[in-house]
Amino acid sequence: MSFLDLRSLTKRFGDISAVEDFSLSVAKGEFVSLLGPSGCGKTTTLQMIAGFINPTSGSMILNGKNLAAIPARARGLGIVFQTYALFPHMTVAENVGFGLEMRKVPKAERKRRVAEALDLVHLSHLTDRHPQAMSGGQRQRVALGRALVIQPELLLLDEPLSNLDAKLRDEMRLELRRIHKEAGVTTLLVTHDQDEAMALSDRVAVMRQGRLEQVDTPFEAYEGPRSTFISGFLGKTNTLRGDLLETTESGSRFRREGLILDGPVAHHIPGPVEVCLRPERIDLVEADEALVSGIVSERIFLGNQWLFRVDTPLGELMICRRNRGRREAEPGETVHLSWKPEHLRILPVEVQG
Amino acid sequence: MSVFSSSAARPWLLSGPALALFASLLVTPIVMTVLLSFREFSFYGGISDTLGLSNYIEILGDGYFYEIFLRTFLIALGTTVLCVLLGVPEAYFIHRMGPLWRSMMLLVVLGPLLISVVVRTLGWAILLGNKGVINDLLTRMELIERPLKMMYTSGGIVLALTHVMIPFMILAVWASLQRQDPDSERAAESLGAGPVTVFLRVVLPQCVPGILSGSLIVFSLSASAFATPAILGGRRVKVVSTTVYDEFLNTLNWPLGAAIAVLLLVSIMTIMVAWTRLVERRHGEALQ
Numbered sequence: 001m002s003f004l005d006l007r008s009l010t011k012r013f014g015d016i017s018a019v020e021d022f023s024l025s026v027a028k029g030e031f032v033s034l035l036g037p038s039g040c041g042k043t044t045t046l047q048m049i050a051g052f053i054n055p056t057s058g059s060m061i062l063n064g065k066n067l068a069a070i071p072a073r074a075r076g077l078g079i080v081f082q083t084y085a086l087f088p089h090m091t092v093a094e095n096v097g098f099g100l101e102m103r104k105v106p107k108a109e110r111k112r113r114v115a116e117a118l119d120l121v122h123l124s125h126l127t128d129r130h131p132q133a134m135s136g137g138q139r140q141r142v143a144l145g146r147a148l149v150i151q152p153e154l155l156l157l158d159e160p161l162s163n164l165d166a167k168l169r170d171e172m173r174l175e176l177r178r179i180h181k182e183a184g185v186t187t188l189l190v191t192h193d194q195d196e197a198m199a200l201s202d203r204v205a206v207m208r209q210g211r212l213e214q215v216d217t218p219f220e221a222y223e224g225p226r227s228t229f230i231s232g233f234l235g236k237t238n239t240l241r242g243d244l245l246e247t248t249e250s251g252s253r254f255r256r257e258g259l260i261l262d263g264p265v266a267h268h269i270p271g272p273v274e275v276c277l278r279p280e281r282i283d284l285v286e287a288d289e290a291l292v293s294g295i296v297s298e299r300i301f302l303g304n305q306w307l308f309r310v311d312t313p314l315g316e317l318m319i320c321r322r323n324r325g326r327r328e329a330e331p332g333e334t335v336h337l338s339w340k341p342e343h344l345r346i347l348p349v350e351v352q353g
Numbered sequence: 354m355s356v357f358s359s360s361a362a363r364p365w366l367l368s369g370p371a372l373a374l375f376a377s378l379l380v381t382p383i384v385m386t387v388l389l390s391f392r393e394f395s396f397y398g399g400i401s402d403t404l405g406l407s408n409y410i411e412i413l414g415d416g417y418f419y420e421i422f423l424r425t426f427l428i429a430l431g432t433t434v435l436c437v438l439l440g441v442p443e444a445y446f447i448h449r450m451g452p453l454w455r456s457m458m459l460l461v462v463l464g465p466l467l468i469s470v471v472v473r474t475l476g477w478a479i480l481l482g483n484k485g486v487i488n489d490l491l492t493r494m495e496l497i498e499r500p501l502k503m504m505y506t507s508g509g510i511v512l513a514l515t516h517v518m519i520p521f522m523i524l525a526v527w528a529s530l531q532r533q534d535p536d537s538e539r540a541a542e543s544l545g546a547g548p549v550t551v552f553l554r555v556v557l558p559q560c561v562p563g564i565l566s567g568s569l570i571v572f573s574l575s576a577s578a579f580a581t582p583a584i585l586g587g588r589r590v591k592v593v594s595t596t597v598y599d600e601f602l603n604t605l606n607w608p609l610g611a612a613i614a615v616l617l618l619v620s621i622m623t624i625m626v627a628w629t630r631l632v633e634r635r636h637g638e639a640l641q
Binding site: 050051052072074075076077078079081082083086087088089090098099102103146150207286 | 475503534536537539540541542543544545546550554555559561
């Protein structure tokens with residue numbers, strides 16, 4: 001029995017469908033990310049769960065309760081907003097204690113629980129500060145503490161890290177993981193940042209144009225994307241369009257630009273398909289072992305890795321190589337590429353909607 | 354090196370024209386008024402060149418002037434309180450409206466500013482007079498036997514001043530509402546606060562800076578208002594500014610009028626500074 005059960009959730013604004021037939025089950029204590037580009041309906045979904053907008057149709061069940069029948073203020077959910085939405089006229093302790101005050105928790109207990117929450121988010125030393133006098137990361141922690149102190153059945157995070165700079169974001173990512181583990185609260189994170197979603201979640205739900213495309217563990221979604229959209233959204237990918245010639249028990253054969261490539265076992269009907277190949281799965285090899293050769297057109301150094309663009313007869317391929325501290329091919333040089341057949345992922349041709 | 358490229362001189366050169374304008378149009382008249390207030394005056398000799406405190410002694414020793422100052426500040430205070438009570442909710446309603454209604458309502462709020470205060474006040478005179486629209490209507494409905502006295506009362510002046518001043522309050526509060534994070538209301542709601550609590554505990558406290566600056570504007574403009582008290586108060590309900598006018602143009606005792614004007618300026622400034630200090634001390638950190 002799932003803890004949070006969203007069934008056929010739909011939201012239309014006039015003729016425009018923001019969320020369409022969205023169904024998702026979340027287990028107690030699970031951390032699930034709603035991932036997608038902006039305008040994919042992920043925030044609308046979150047706001048329907050929070051109670052800020054009403055769904056056009058569909059149901060939302062949390063721990064056996066029908067959420068749609070409960071007003072936002074009685075749902076008892078912890079929400080962290082993108083802008084943190086702290087109360088600027090209140091101190092940190094007052095901000096965190098607000099939810100308890102609304103629940104008429106006696107003063108002594110309130111004080112104890114606020115102290116506990118601030119301890120959890122490592123802010124015990126800033127109890128009497130006002131939010132204006134704090135850094136982005138600290139405000140983020142206050143917002144988390146304020147949402148967690150009411151011991152919500154469900155924690156909703158709306159792009160919580162998007163306003164932080166890169167270094168702080170990595171740090172807060174680890175913090176979010178720790179806090180989620182310690183508090184053990186069922187969490188739904190809305191984000192457009194695939195790294196964030198993959199690093200934090202037990203499962204990733206990828207949304208596109210109001211629909212849920214795939215729900216899987218981050219590893220499964222990355223390795224087994226169900227569409228070229230997901231393949232391209234979760235990490236980098238090379239997408240090649242071509243024809244599937246035949247599929248057998250042991251593998252498949254695929255043709256593009258006159259070249260015939262071996263692929264993995266596929267269950268597609270021969271005909272036009274798209275093939276995804278991750279840049280980090282492509283090896284640089286000697287000329288006689290190469291599946292295809294090409295000329296480096298661009299080279300980008302990213303510190304821990306190199307990114308190449310190579311013009312090949314198959315088309316432009318993106319290649320990613322770990323930086324081993326050695327000299328790498330320069331633009332204009334010819335390189336020889338190879339990969340294992342099972343690293344190709346054959347997907348149906350995307351219908352442009 | 355030319356004067357224009359010297360970085361020390363540039364700010365002065367750039368602000369020079371504005372400073373000159375201020376000095377000639379604002380500072381000079383004030384300084385002249387202050388100087389005038391120390392001159393002596395006699396009915397037969399007119400203004401003499403001797404300087405002294407006689408005007409101030411006359412004002413401070415006469416209960417008549419105390420009454421006028423007290424009335425002026427009570428009218429200003431009453432206007433400010435009414436503007437807060439009416440303007441804050443109005444600003445909040447406008448803030449919550451859809452874009453189309455919001456711009457229409459802002460136009461309604463600001464529209465009266467386009468009409469001369471004198472015209473608007475004459476409108477109030479038509480409404481409030483003993484044979485005015487309101488009294489006429491109430492009499493015909495047989496709700497009252499004798500007309501209610503509304504013209505030439507402090508209450509009438511407060512009413513009309515509120516109408517004149519309320520746009521300033523609404524604009525100030527509206528500006529502070531615009532600066533608020535709209536999600537802070539949602540956050541409070543998600544933590545269990547009802548609509549009234551959200552307004553009182555989250556929205557209103559964040560409006561405090563706007564309410565305070567609006568109050569300062571409304572109070573100082575009301576305390577020094579001339580046209581409205583002159584038309585609706587006449588000779589019977591005198592305020593400081595109408596008293597100054599009478600001293601200058603009827604009694605021709607310019608030095609006394611100047612002294613009253615200086616005292617009004619000083620007392621308004623004292624109240625404003627004290628008010629700001631008080632507020633800064635109480636809300637210092639939260640309002641930064």
